[in-house]
Amino acid sequence: MTHEIVMAGFGGQGVMLMGQLMTYAGMLENKQVSWMPSYGPEMRGGTANCSVIISDEPIGAPIITEPTAVVAMNLPSLDKFEPALRTGGILIINSSLIEQKAKRSDVKEYRVPSNDIASELGNLKVANMVVLGAIIAATKAVSQESVMQAFAKMFAKKPGLLEINEKAIKRGAALVEGK
Protein backbone atom coordinates (compact mmCIF):
# COMPACT_ATOMS: atom_id res chain seq x y z
CA MET A 1 0.00 0.00 0.00
CA THR A 2 1.31 3.43 -0.95
CA HIS A 3 -0.21 6.66 0.35
CA GLU A 4 0.61 9.73 -1.69
CA ILE A 5 -0.72 12.72 0.17
CA VAL A 6 -0.60 16.38 -0.83
CA MET A 7 -1.19 18.94 1.91
CA ALA A 8 -1.71 22.52 0.85
CA GLY A 9 -2.65 25.89 2.26
CA PHE A 10 -1.43 29.38 3.02
CA GLY A 11 2.10 29.74 4.34
CA GLY A 12 1.70 29.87 8.12
CA GLN A 13 -1.23 27.41 8.34
CA GLY A 14 1.15 24.65 9.33
CA VAL A 15 0.88 22.32 6.35
CA MET A 16 4.64 21.61 6.37
CA LEU A 17 4.49 20.52 10.01
CA MET A 18 1.43 18.31 9.39
CA GLY A 19 3.38 16.58 6.66
CA GLN A 20 6.50 16.20 8.75
CA LEU A 21 4.59 14.67 11.67
CA MET A 22 2.92 12.15 9.38
CA THR A 23 6.25 11.32 7.74
CA TYR A 24 7.94 10.93 11.11
CA ALA A 25 5.10 8.67 12.29
CA GLY A 26 5.53 6.52 9.18
CA MET A 27 9.24 6.21 9.91
CA LEU A 28 8.46 5.13 13.48
CA GLU A 29 6.24 2.39 12.00
CA ASN A 30 9.20 1.25 9.87
CA LYS A 31 7.51 2.26 6.64
CA GLN A 32 9.24 3.85 3.67
CA VAL A 33 8.61 7.59 3.81
CA SER A 34 9.51 10.82 2.06
CA TRP A 35 8.54 14.46 2.60
CA MET A 36 9.00 17.03 -0.07
CA PRO A 37 8.05 20.70 0.24
CA SER A 38 7.08 22.97 -2.55
CA TYR A 39 9.29 25.93 -2.06
CA GLY A 40 9.12 29.26 -3.78
CA PRO A 41 10.16 32.82 -3.19
CA GLU A 42 7.16 33.34 -0.89
CA MET A 43 6.74 32.27 2.73
CA ARG A 44 4.05 33.53 5.14
CA GLY A 45 0.84 34.37 3.32
CA GLY A 46 1.87 32.70 0.07
CA THR A 47 0.74 29.24 -0.95
CA ALA A 48 2.63 26.28 0.41
CA ASN A 49 2.28 22.56 -0.05
CA CYS A 50 4.12 19.39 0.74
CA SER A 51 4.06 15.88 -0.65
CA VAL A 52 4.13 12.99 1.80
CA ILE A 53 4.64 9.41 0.68
CA ILE A 54 4.14 6.54 3.12
CA SER A 55 4.66 3.14 1.59
CA ASP A 56 5.47 -0.51 2.20
CA GLU A 57 7.65 -0.44 -0.93
CA PRO A 58 10.84 1.57 -1.57
CA ILE A 59 9.94 5.05 -2.83
CA GLY A 60 10.94 6.12 -6.33
CA ALA A 61 9.97 9.65 -7.24
CA PRO A 62 9.23 11.75 -4.14
CA ILE A 63 7.05 13.93 -6.36
CA ILE A 64 3.30 13.33 -6.44
CA THR A 65 1.24 13.99 -9.54
CA GLU A 66 -1.82 11.86 -8.74
CA PRO A 67 -2.38 11.97 -4.98
CA THR A 68 -4.36 9.33 -3.09
CA ALA A 69 -5.36 12.06 -0.62
CA VAL A 70 -5.46 15.85 -0.67
CA VAL A 71 -5.71 18.25 2.25
CA ALA A 72 -6.93 21.71 1.25
CA MET A 73 -6.55 24.30 3.99
CA ASN A 74 -7.71 27.15 1.74
CA LEU A 75 -9.66 27.67 -1.48
CA PRO A 76 -6.73 28.10 -3.90
CA SER A 77 -5.38 24.75 -2.69
CA LEU A 78 -8.72 23.05 -3.29
CA ASP A 79 -8.95 24.50 -6.81
CA LYS A 80 -5.38 23.45 -7.56
CA PHE A 81 -5.29 19.90 -6.22
CA GLU A 82 -8.85 18.53 -6.41
CA PRO A 83 -8.54 17.79 -10.15
CA ALA A 84 -5.33 15.79 -9.58
CA LEU A 85 -6.84 13.48 -6.95
CA ARG A 86 -7.14 9.84 -7.92
CA THR A 87 -10.56 8.28 -8.36
CA GLY A 88 -11.71 7.09 -4.95
CA GLY A 89 -9.20 9.41 -3.28
CA ILE A 90 -9.69 11.24 -0.01
CA LEU A 91 -10.34 14.98 0.01
CA ILE A 92 -10.12 16.85 3.32
CA ILE A 93 -11.51 20.36 3.12
CA ASN A 94 -10.97 22.97 5.82
CA SER A 95 -14.61 24.05 5.87
CA SER A 96 -13.92 26.92 8.28
CA LEU A 97 -12.31 28.79 5.41
CA ILE A 98 -13.75 27.03 2.35
CA GLU A 99 -17.45 27.18 1.54
CA GLN A 100 -17.04 25.46 -1.82
CA LYS A 101 -17.92 21.75 -1.92
CA ALA A 102 -16.00 19.09 -3.79
CA LYS A 103 -16.75 19.33 -7.52
CA ARG A 104 -16.01 15.69 -8.12
CA SER A 105 -18.34 12.88 -7.18
CA ASP A 106 -15.74 10.12 -7.53
CA VAL A 107 -13.78 11.13 -4.41
CA LYS A 108 -14.51 10.87 -0.70
CA GLU A 109 -15.03 14.32 0.78
CA TYR A 110 -14.56 15.16 4.47
CA ARG A 111 -15.41 18.68 5.60
CA VAL A 112 -13.46 19.65 8.71
CA PRO A 113 -14.19 23.02 10.37
CA SER A 114 -10.67 23.06 11.76
CA ASN A 115 -10.41 26.74 12.71
CA ASP A 116 -13.73 26.58 14.56
CA ILE A 117 -12.73 23.44 16.45
CA ALA A 118 -9.33 24.94 17.24
CA SER A 119 -10.90 28.08 18.64
CA GLU A 120 -13.30 25.94 20.72
CA LEU A 121 -10.21 24.24 22.12
CA GLY A 122 -8.84 27.67 22.95
CA ASN A 123 -5.93 27.83 20.53
CA LEU A 124 -6.34 28.74 16.86
CA LYS A 125 -2.82 27.51 16.15
CA VAL A 126 -3.89 23.86 16.46
CA ALA A 127 -6.23 24.03 13.44
CA ASN A 128 -3.66 22.07 11.45
CA MET A 129 -3.62 19.34 14.11
CA VAL A 130 -7.40 18.95 13.83
CA VAL A 131 -6.91 18.35 10.12
CA LEU A 132 -4.01 15.99 10.80
CA GLY A 133 -6.31 13.94 13.03
CA ALA A 134 -8.84 13.83 10.20
CA ILE A 135 -6.36 12.76 7.53
CA ILE A 136 -4.87 9.93 9.58
CA ALA A 137 -8.32 8.69 10.48
CA ALA A 138 -9.46 8.86 6.85
CA THR A 139 -6.36 7.31 5.25
CA LYS A 140 -5.16 5.05 8.10
CA ALA A 141 -1.68 5.65 6.66
CA VAL A 142 -0.27 5.80 10.18
CA SER A 143 -1.73 5.34 13.65
CA GLN A 144 -2.69 8.16 15.98
CA GLU A 145 -0.26 6.74 18.56
CA SER A 146 2.66 7.02 16.12
CA VAL A 147 1.74 10.62 15.33
CA MET A 148 1.71 11.44 19.05
CA GLN A 149 5.09 9.73 19.45
CA ALA A 150 6.42 11.75 16.52
CA PHE A 151 5.03 14.92 18.09
CA ALA A 152 6.69 14.15 21.41
CA LYS A 153 10.03 13.61 19.62
CA MET A 154 9.82 16.69 17.42
CA PHE A 155 8.74 18.91 20.31
CA ALA A 156 10.82 17.24 23.02
CA LYS A 157 11.80 20.68 24.32
CA LYS A 158 8.16 21.81 24.63
CA PRO A 159 6.30 18.98 26.41
CA GLY A 160 3.62 21.46 27.47
CA LEU A 161 2.31 21.56 23.89
CA LEU A 162 1.46 17.87 23.82
CA GLU A 163 -1.92 17.99 25.56
CA ILE A 164 -3.66 20.63 23.42
CA ASN A 165 -2.31 19.13 20.22
CA GLU A 166 -3.43 15.65 21.18
CA LYS A 167 -6.91 17.01 21.89
CA ALA A 168 -6.97 18.65 18.48
CA ILE A 169 -5.86 15.48 16.70
CA LYS A 170 -8.52 13.43 18.53
CA ARG A 171 -11.25 15.92 17.61
CA GLY A 172 -10.28 15.76 13.95
CA ALA A 173 -10.20 11.97 14.02
CA ALA A 174 -13.58 11.75 15.78
CA LEU A 175 -15.13 13.92 13.12
CA VAL A 176 -14.07 11.50 10.39
CA GLU A 177 -14.87 8.35 12.33
CA GLY A 178 -18.31 9.63 13.26
CA LYS A 179 -19.19 9.97 9.61
Next chain:
Amino acid sequence: MAEKILMKGNEAIGEAAVVAGCRHYFGYPITPQSELIEYMAKRLPQVDGVFLQAESEIAAINMVYGAAGAGARVMTSSSSPGISLKQEGISYIAGAELPCVIVNMVRGGPGLGSIQPGQCDYFQATKGGGHGDYHNIVLVPNSVQELVDYTILAFELADKYRNPVMLLGDGALGQMMEPIAFPQGAAAAPAKPWATTGLRGRKEPNVINSLHIQAPDLEKHNIHLQAKYKTIRENETRWETYKTDDAELVLVAYGISARVALSAMEQARAAGMKVGLFRPITAWPFPYEALAPLAGKAKAFLAVELSAGQMVEDVRLAVNGASPVYHYGRLGGMICSPKEVLGEVTKIMQGKEGK
Protein backbone atom coordinates in the same frame (compact mmCIF):
# COMPACT_ATOMS: atom_id res chain seq x y z
CA MET B 1 24.39 2.62 12.64
CA ALA B 2 22.42 4.70 15.07
CA GLU B 3 18.64 5.12 15.28
CA LYS B 4 17.01 6.48 12.14
CA ILE B 5 16.18 10.15 12.12
CA LEU B 6 14.19 12.31 9.74
CA MET B 7 16.29 15.07 8.24
CA LYS B 8 16.31 17.54 5.37
CA GLY B 9 18.88 16.81 2.67
CA ASN B 10 20.82 20.02 3.17
CA GLU B 11 21.11 19.52 6.91
CA ALA B 12 22.04 15.87 6.45
CA ILE B 13 25.04 16.94 4.33
CA GLY B 14 26.14 19.24 7.14
CA GLU B 15 25.99 16.55 9.80
CA ALA B 16 27.67 14.04 7.48
CA ALA B 17 30.54 16.49 7.00
CA VAL B 18 30.94 16.74 10.77
CA VAL B 19 30.90 12.93 11.05
CA ALA B 20 33.60 12.85 8.36
CA GLY B 21 35.81 15.10 10.47
CA CYS B 22 35.21 18.35 8.62
CA ARG B 23 35.92 21.19 11.04
CA HIS B 24 36.25 24.04 8.56
CA TYR B 25 33.46 25.48 6.44
CA PHE B 26 33.43 28.64 4.38
CA GLY B 27 30.40 29.71 2.37
CA TYR B 28 27.88 32.29 1.37
CA PRO B 29 24.11 31.70 1.54
CA ILE B 30 22.01 30.94 -1.53
CA THR B 31 18.69 29.14 -2.06
CA PRO B 32 18.16 26.15 -2.27
CA GLN B 33 21.07 25.17 -0.01
CA SER B 34 20.91 27.81 2.73
CA GLU B 35 19.88 25.21 5.35
CA LEU B 36 23.36 23.71 4.92
CA ILE B 37 25.29 26.88 5.71
CA GLU B 38 22.82 27.57 8.54
CA TYR B 39 23.43 24.09 9.94
CA MET B 40 27.20 24.55 9.81
CA ALA B 41 26.92 27.94 11.54
CA LYS B 42 25.18 26.23 14.44
CA ARG B 43 27.02 22.92 14.46
CA LEU B 44 30.70 23.67 13.87
CA PRO B 45 31.19 25.82 17.00
CA GLN B 46 29.83 22.85 19.03
CA VAL B 47 32.74 20.69 17.82
CA ASP B 48 35.41 23.41 18.06
CA GLY B 49 35.29 23.92 14.32
CA VAL B 50 35.58 27.05 12.23
CA PHE B 51 32.50 28.41 10.49
CA LEU B 52 32.90 31.55 8.48
CA GLN B 53 30.36 33.25 6.28
CA ALA B 54 32.59 34.88 3.70
CA GLU B 55 31.90 38.18 1.98
CA SER B 56 31.41 36.35 -1.31
CA GLU B 57 31.60 32.93 -2.94
CA ILE B 58 34.99 33.87 -4.39
CA ALA B 59 36.33 34.64 -0.94
CA ALA B 60 34.85 31.40 0.41
CA ILE B 61 36.53 29.14 -2.14
CA ASN B 62 39.87 30.87 -1.56
CA MET B 63 39.47 30.30 2.19
CA VAL B 64 38.90 26.65 1.30
CA TYR B 65 42.15 26.77 -0.71
CA GLY B 66 43.98 28.10 2.34
CA ALA B 67 42.50 25.66 4.85
CA ALA B 68 43.06 22.69 2.52
CA GLY B 69 46.69 23.80 2.08
CA ALA B 70 47.05 23.69 5.85
CA GLY B 71 45.78 20.10 5.82
CA ALA B 72 42.22 20.67 7.11
CA ARG B 73 39.18 18.65 6.04
CA VAL B 74 37.28 21.57 4.56
CA MET B 75 34.03 22.15 2.73
CA THR B 76 32.15 24.88 0.92
CA SER B 77 28.69 24.77 -0.57
CA SER B 78 26.51 26.83 -2.85
CA SER B 79 24.02 26.59 -5.66
CA SER B 80 24.53 27.15 -9.36
CA PRO B 81 25.28 30.91 -9.69
CA GLY B 82 27.48 30.75 -6.60
CA ILE B 83 29.33 27.72 -7.95
CA SER B 84 30.08 29.66 -11.14
CA LEU B 85 31.78 32.30 -8.99
CA LYS B 86 33.94 29.63 -7.35
CA GLN B 87 35.32 28.20 -10.59
CA GLU B 88 38.61 30.12 -10.62
CA GLY B 89 39.37 28.89 -7.12
CA ILE B 90 38.40 25.30 -7.98
CA SER B 91 40.82 25.32 -10.91
CA TYR B 92 43.59 26.62 -8.59
CA ILE B 93 42.77 23.93 -6.00
CA ALA B 94 42.86 21.22 -8.69
CA GLY B 95 46.17 22.61 -9.99
CA ALA B 96 47.69 22.78 -6.53
CA GLU B 97 46.33 19.27 -5.80
CA LEU B 98 44.48 20.04 -2.61
CA PRO B 99 41.68 17.97 -1.10
CA CYS B 100 38.36 19.68 -0.46
CA VAL B 101 34.62 19.07 -0.81
CA ILE B 102 32.39 21.41 -2.81
CA VAL B 103 28.62 20.97 -2.65
CA ASN B 104 26.44 22.22 -5.50
CA MET B 105 22.68 21.96 -4.91
CA VAL B 106 21.76 22.84 -8.45
CA ARG B 107 18.92 25.20 -9.38
CA GLY B 108 17.50 26.33 -12.70
CA GLY B 109 19.78 28.43 -14.92
CA PRO B 110 21.36 30.13 -16.78
CA GLY B 111 22.17 33.39 -15.00
CA LEU B 112 20.43 33.93 -11.69
CA GLY B 113 17.85 31.51 -13.06
CA SER B 114 15.28 30.15 -10.59
CA ILE B 115 15.46 28.65 -7.12
CA GLN B 116 13.85 25.34 -8.07
CA PRO B 117 15.75 22.09 -8.73
CA GLY B 118 17.83 21.61 -11.86
CA GLN B 119 20.54 19.36 -13.29
CA CYS B 120 21.79 21.93 -15.76
CA ASP B 121 25.27 22.23 -14.21
CA TYR B 122 26.40 18.77 -15.36
CA PHE B 123 28.73 20.16 -18.02
CA GLN B 124 30.23 22.64 -15.59
CA ALA B 125 30.78 19.97 -12.93
CA THR B 126 32.14 17.22 -15.15
CA LYS B 127 33.81 18.93 -18.08
CA GLY B 128 35.86 21.53 -16.29
CA GLY B 129 33.98 24.60 -15.15
CA GLY B 130 37.22 26.41 -14.47
CA HIS B 131 40.13 26.67 -16.86
CA GLY B 132 42.77 24.06 -17.60
CA ASP B 133 43.00 20.29 -18.02
CA TYR B 134 41.57 19.18 -14.71
CA HIS B 135 38.76 17.10 -13.27
CA ASN B 136 36.73 17.19 -10.13
CA ILE B 137 35.53 13.86 -8.83
CA VAL B 138 31.75 14.33 -9.09
CA LEU B 139 29.37 12.29 -6.91
CA VAL B 140 25.65 12.32 -7.75
CA PRO B 141 23.51 10.99 -4.86
CA ASN B 142 19.79 10.28 -5.29
CA SER B 143 18.44 10.14 -1.73
CA VAL B 144 18.99 11.84 1.60
CA GLN B 145 20.82 8.73 2.86
CA GLU B 146 23.12 8.90 -0.16
CA LEU B 147 23.76 12.59 0.54
CA VAL B 148 25.09 11.39 3.90
CA ASP B 149 27.06 8.44 2.56
CA TYR B 150 28.60 10.30 -0.37
CA THR B 151 29.46 13.41 1.65
CA ILE B 152 31.58 11.14 3.82
CA LEU B 153 32.99 9.36 0.77
CA ALA B 154 33.75 12.77 -0.78
CA PHE B 155 36.09 13.66 2.08
CA GLU B 156 37.79 10.27 1.86
CA LEU B 157 38.30 10.50 -1.91
CA ALA B 158 39.49 14.11 -1.70
CA ASP B 159 42.21 13.13 0.76
CA LYS B 160 43.07 9.91 -1.06
CA TYR B 161 43.69 11.65 -4.38
CA ARG B 162 44.45 15.21 -3.20
CA ASN B 163 41.69 16.39 -5.49
CA PRO B 164 38.56 18.53 -5.21
CA VAL B 165 35.40 16.41 -4.95
CA MET B 166 32.05 17.87 -5.90
CA LEU B 167 28.80 16.59 -4.43
CA LEU B 168 26.33 17.41 -7.19
CA GLY B 169 22.78 17.47 -5.84
CA ASP B 170 19.77 19.59 -6.63
CA GLY B 171 17.19 21.72 -4.91
CA ALA B 172 14.77 18.80 -4.50
CA LEU B 173 17.28 16.55 -2.72
CA GLY B 174 18.33 19.48 -0.55
CA GLN B 175 14.78 20.32 0.51
CA MET B 176 13.27 16.87 0.96
CA MET B 177 13.21 14.83 4.16
CA GLU B 178 13.83 11.10 4.41
CA PRO B 179 14.83 8.77 7.24
CA ILE B 180 18.60 8.45 7.53
CA ALA B 181 21.21 6.91 9.75
CA PHE B 182 24.72 8.19 10.25
CA PRO B 183 27.65 5.79 10.27
CA GLN B 184 30.07 5.95 13.17
CA GLY B 185 32.62 7.98 11.23
CA ALA B 186 34.81 8.28 8.20
CA ALA B 187 38.24 6.84 7.62
CA ALA B 188 40.66 9.15 9.42
CA ALA B 189 42.40 11.68 7.21
CA PRO B 190 45.75 10.36 6.02
CA ALA B 191 49.01 12.05 7.03
CA LYS B 192 49.54 15.20 4.96
CA PRO B 193 53.30 15.75 4.87
CA TRP B 194 52.79 18.25 2.05
CA ALA B 195 50.65 20.61 4.15
CA THR B 196 51.98 24.07 5.00
CA THR B 197 51.99 23.75 8.75
CA GLY B 198 55.55 24.85 9.53
CA LEU B 199 58.94 23.33 8.85
CA ARG B 200 58.81 20.87 11.79
CA GLY B 201 62.49 20.10 11.54
CA ARG B 202 62.56 19.87 7.74
CA LYS B 203 64.98 22.06 5.81
CA GLU B 204 62.85 22.63 2.70
CA PRO B 205 59.56 24.48 3.18
CA ASN B 206 56.41 23.01 1.64
CA VAL B 207 55.09 25.15 -1.18
CA ILE B 208 51.49 25.08 -2.39
CA ASN B 209 51.15 26.69 -5.76
CA SER B 210 49.42 26.30 -9.10
CA LEU B 211 51.90 28.48 -11.01
CA HIS B 212 54.54 26.66 -13.08
CA ILE B 213 56.04 29.48 -15.11
CA GLN B 214 58.29 27.20 -17.18
CA ALA B 215 56.18 25.41 -19.80
CA PRO B 216 58.15 22.12 -19.59
CA ASP B 217 57.56 22.06 -15.82
CA LEU B 218 53.86 22.70 -16.30
CA GLU B 219 53.63 19.98 -18.94
CA LYS B 220 55.26 17.56 -16.52
CA HIS B 221 52.77 18.59 -13.83
CA ASN B 222 49.89 18.09 -16.27
CA ILE B 223 51.13 14.64 -17.20
CA HIS B 224 51.21 13.79 -13.51
CA LEU B 225 47.65 15.07 -13.10
CA GLN B 226 46.44 13.01 -16.06
CA ALA B 227 48.05 9.89 -14.60
CA LYS B 228 46.16 10.57 -11.38
CA TYR B 229 42.87 11.01 -13.26
CA LYS B 230 43.50 7.68 -14.99
CA THR B 231 43.90 5.98 -11.59
CA ILE B 232 40.68 7.62 -10.41
CA ARG B 233 38.85 6.42 -13.53
CA GLU B 234 40.07 2.88 -12.92
CA ASN B 235 39.28 2.77 -9.21
CA GLU B 236 36.46 5.12 -8.40
CA THR B 237 33.87 4.83 -11.19
CA ARG B 238 30.54 3.99 -9.55
CA TRP B 239 27.12 3.12 -10.92
CA GLU B 240 24.05 1.00 -10.27
CA THR B 241 21.75 -0.96 -12.58
CA TYR B 242 18.11 -1.98 -12.15
CA LYS B 243 16.56 -4.69 -14.33
CA THR B 244 18.90 -4.03 -17.24
CA ASP B 245 19.51 -7.74 -17.97
CA ASP B 246 16.53 -8.23 -20.27
CA ALA B 247 15.83 -4.54 -20.96
CA GLU B 248 14.99 -3.48 -24.48
CA LEU B 249 15.04 0.15 -23.40
CA VAL B 250 17.53 1.39 -20.81
CA LEU B 251 16.80 4.63 -19.00
CA VAL B 252 19.90 6.52 -17.90
CA ALA B 253 19.45 9.00 -15.11
CA TYR B 254 21.20 10.32 -12.01
CA GLY B 255 20.17 12.14 -8.83
CA ILE B 256 16.54 13.14 -8.44
CA SER B 257 15.83 12.17 -12.08
CA ALA B 258 16.91 8.62 -11.30
CA ARG B 259 14.14 8.48 -8.68
CA VAL B 260 11.59 9.64 -11.25
CA ALA B 261 13.01 7.26 -13.86
CA LEU B 262 12.85 4.34 -11.40
CA SER B 263 9.14 4.97 -10.81
CA ALA B 264 8.55 5.24 -14.57
CA MET B 265 10.51 2.01 -15.09
CA GLU B 266 8.37 0.13 -12.54
CA GLN B 267 5.20 1.43 -14.21
CA ALA B 268 6.51 0.40 -17.63
CA ARG B 269 7.38 -3.08 -16.31
CA ALA B 270 3.89 -3.36 -14.84
CA ALA B 271 2.57 -2.57 -18.34
CA GLY B 272 4.69 -5.39 -19.78
CA MET B 273 7.48 -3.28 -21.30
CA LYS B 274 11.04 -4.48 -20.79
CA VAL B 275 12.64 -1.33 -19.40
CA GLY B 276 15.72 -1.01 -17.18
CA LEU B 277 17.59 1.79 -15.46
CA PHE B 278 21.29 2.62 -15.44
CA ARG B 279 22.24 5.10 -12.74
CA PRO B 280 25.66 6.78 -12.68
CA ILE B 281 26.80 7.45 -9.10
CA THR B 282 29.96 9.18 -10.26
CA ALA B 283 29.27 11.71 -13.03
CA TRP B 284 33.04 12.09 -13.33
CA PRO B 285 34.43 9.58 -13.89
CA PHE B 286 31.37 8.66 -15.98
CA PRO B 287 30.80 4.87 -16.11
CA TYR B 288 31.34 4.56 -19.88
CA GLU B 289 32.73 1.03 -19.67
CA ALA B 290 29.82 -0.25 -17.61
CA LEU B 291 27.23 1.29 -19.90
CA ALA B 292 28.86 0.30 -23.20
CA PRO B 293 28.10 -3.48 -23.00
CA LEU B 294 24.39 -2.74 -22.59
CA ALA B 295 24.43 -1.15 -26.05
CA GLY B 296 24.75 -4.60 -27.60
CA LYS B 297 21.67 -5.87 -25.78
CA ALA B 298 19.25 -2.94 -25.50
CA LYS B 299 17.52 -1.56 -28.57
CA ALA B 300 17.51 2.02 -27.34
CA PHE B 301 18.51 4.34 -24.51
CA LEU B 302 16.65 7.24 -22.96
CA ALA B 303 18.54 9.81 -20.90
CA VAL B 304 16.29 11.54 -18.38
CA GLU B 305 17.72 14.69 -16.81
CA LEU B 306 16.62 18.15 -15.70
CA SER B 307 18.53 19.84 -18.51
CA ALA B 308 18.27 20.38 -22.24
CA GLY B 309 20.66 17.46 -22.79
CA GLN B 310 24.02 17.34 -20.99
CA MET B 311 24.59 13.87 -19.52
CA VAL B 312 23.05 12.44 -22.69
CA GLU B 313 26.32 13.35 -24.46
CA ASP B 314 28.21 10.98 -22.16
CA VAL B 315 25.58 8.32 -22.80
CA ARG B 316 26.13 8.75 -26.56
CA LEU B 317 29.91 8.47 -26.07
CA ALA B 318 29.40 5.21 -24.18
CA VAL B 319 26.86 3.76 -26.62
CA ASN B 320 29.01 4.93 -29.53
CA GLY B 321 26.33 4.70 -32.19
CA ALA B 322 25.38 1.09 -31.42
CA SER B 323 21.78 2.03 -30.53
CA PRO B 324 19.69 5.18 -30.70
CA VAL B 325 19.99 7.44 -27.66
CA TYR B 326 17.01 9.66 -26.86
CA HIS B 327 16.70 12.43 -24.35
CA TYR B 328 13.88 13.68 -22.16
CA GLY B 329 14.29 16.67 -19.87
CA ARG B 330 12.53 19.52 -18.14
CA LEU B 331 14.13 22.93 -17.86
CA GLY B 332 14.44 25.96 -15.65
CA GLY B 333 13.55 24.35 -12.33
CA MET B 334 10.66 22.14 -13.46
CA ILE B 335 10.73 18.47 -12.42
CA CYS B 336 9.51 15.73 -14.73
CA SER B 337 6.92 13.30 -13.44
CA PRO B 338 7.05 9.50 -13.76
CA LYS B 339 3.97 9.80 -16.00
CA GLU B 340 5.78 12.07 -18.46
CA VAL B 341 8.75 9.72 -18.58
CA LEU B 342 6.43 6.75 -19.04
CA GLY B 343 4.91 8.62 -21.98
CA GLU B 344 8.34 8.93 -23.61
CA VAL B 345 9.11 5.29 -22.84
CA THR B 346 5.85 4.17 -24.43
CA LYS B 347 6.52 6.21 -27.58
CA ILE B 348 9.98 4.69 -27.98
CA MET B 349 8.78 1.15 -27.22
CA GLN B 350 6.04 1.51 -29.82
CA GLY B 351 8.63 2.55 -32.35
CA LYS B 352 7.49 6.12 -32.48
CA GLU B 353 10.35 8.53 -32.30
CA GLY B 354 11.42 9.88 -28.90
CA LYS B 355 12.12 13.52 -28.37
